Amino acid sequence: DAGVTQSPTHLIKTRGQQVTLRCSPKSGHDTVSWYQQALGQGPQFIFQYYEEEERQRGNFPDRFSGHQFPNYSSELNVNALLLGDSALYLCASSFGQGSLDEQYFGPGTRLTVT
Amino acid sequence: KQEVTQIPAALSVPEGENLVLNCSFTDSAIYNLQWFRQDPGKGLTSLLLIQSSQREQTSGRLNASLDKSSGRSTLYIAASQPGDSATYLCAVRGGTYKYIFGTGTRLKVLA
Numbered sequence: 001d002a003g004v005t006q007s008p009t010h011l012i013k014t015r016g017q018q019v020t021l022r023c024s025p026k027s028g029h030d031t032v033s034w035y036q037q038a039l040g041q042g043p044q045f046i047f048q049y050y051e052e053e054e055r056q057r058g059n060f061p062d063r064f065s066g067h068q069f070p071n072y073s074s075e076l077n078v079n080a081l082l083l084g085d086s087a088l089y090l091c092a093s094s095f096g097q098g099s100l101d102e103q104y105f106g107p108g109t110r111l112t113v114t
Numbered sequence: 115k116q117e118v119t120q121i122p123a124a125l126s127v128p129e130g131e132n133l134v135l136n137c138s139f140t141d142s143a144i145y146n147l148q149w150f151r152q153d154p155g156k157g158l159t160s161l162l163l164i165q166s167s168q169r170e171q172t173s174g175r176l177n178a179s180l181d182k183s184s185g186r187s188t189l190y191i192a193a194s195q196p197g198d199s200a201t202y203l204c205a206v207r208g209g210t211y212k213y214i215f216g217t218g219t220r221l222k223v224l225a
Contacts, residue, residue, distance in 0.1 A: 042203055042215030056211040090157055103148060103213060105158040
């Protein structure tokens with residue numbers, strides 16, 4: 001079992017650019033959630049995708065968008081990057097129809113905006 | 115609005131000590147609570163999940179309890195080891211699908 005995988009591991013971008021981060025869920029999982037974690041803080045919920053649709057969204061601007069593919073993998077897109085977008089971006093997968101809803105996290109993508 | 119607090123923010127203990135990490139939440143209407151471990155610069159590793167109908171869960175040297183009425187959960191680590199050094203995060207899910215995280219407790223176990 002490969003677990004949750006994310007790519008790339010690290011990324012450096014310039015202010016104003018756009019970035020796409022990718023996530024493959026754990027085998028058997030159909031739900032993907034994205035979180036942003038600033039240094040020294042707990043993860044902040046960005047949004048969750050289930051059945052290829054955004055099911056829940058946190059307090060993030062529309063510059064943050066996502067997509068889920070039929071194989072349940074997901075992308076997070078961030079437009080017009082700001083310095084404040086520098087963070088560790090975490091993807092979590094779970095089984096959307098189960099009552100347990102245990103979240104399994106990937107290793108994260110470290111985004112640095114200069 | 116749900117808020118999650120973890121105290122203490124940092125903890126340093128000698129190897130072999132039993133310890134308790136605390137997690138408080140403001141809204142008792144939760145669906146479940148999950149404890150995670152995070153090593154520096156890494157992703158989160160799930161330790162224990164407690165559903166709202168449960169009082170505690172155990173895995174090896176770890177025991178997590180939940181008291182919804184008082185808005186508290188504790189993570190008990192028995193016979194701590196240097197390999198337990200990490201940041202421990204608790205996360206609460208309410209009636210929506212999102213998890214609200216605390217800021218974590220940074221644990222250092224000294225050999």
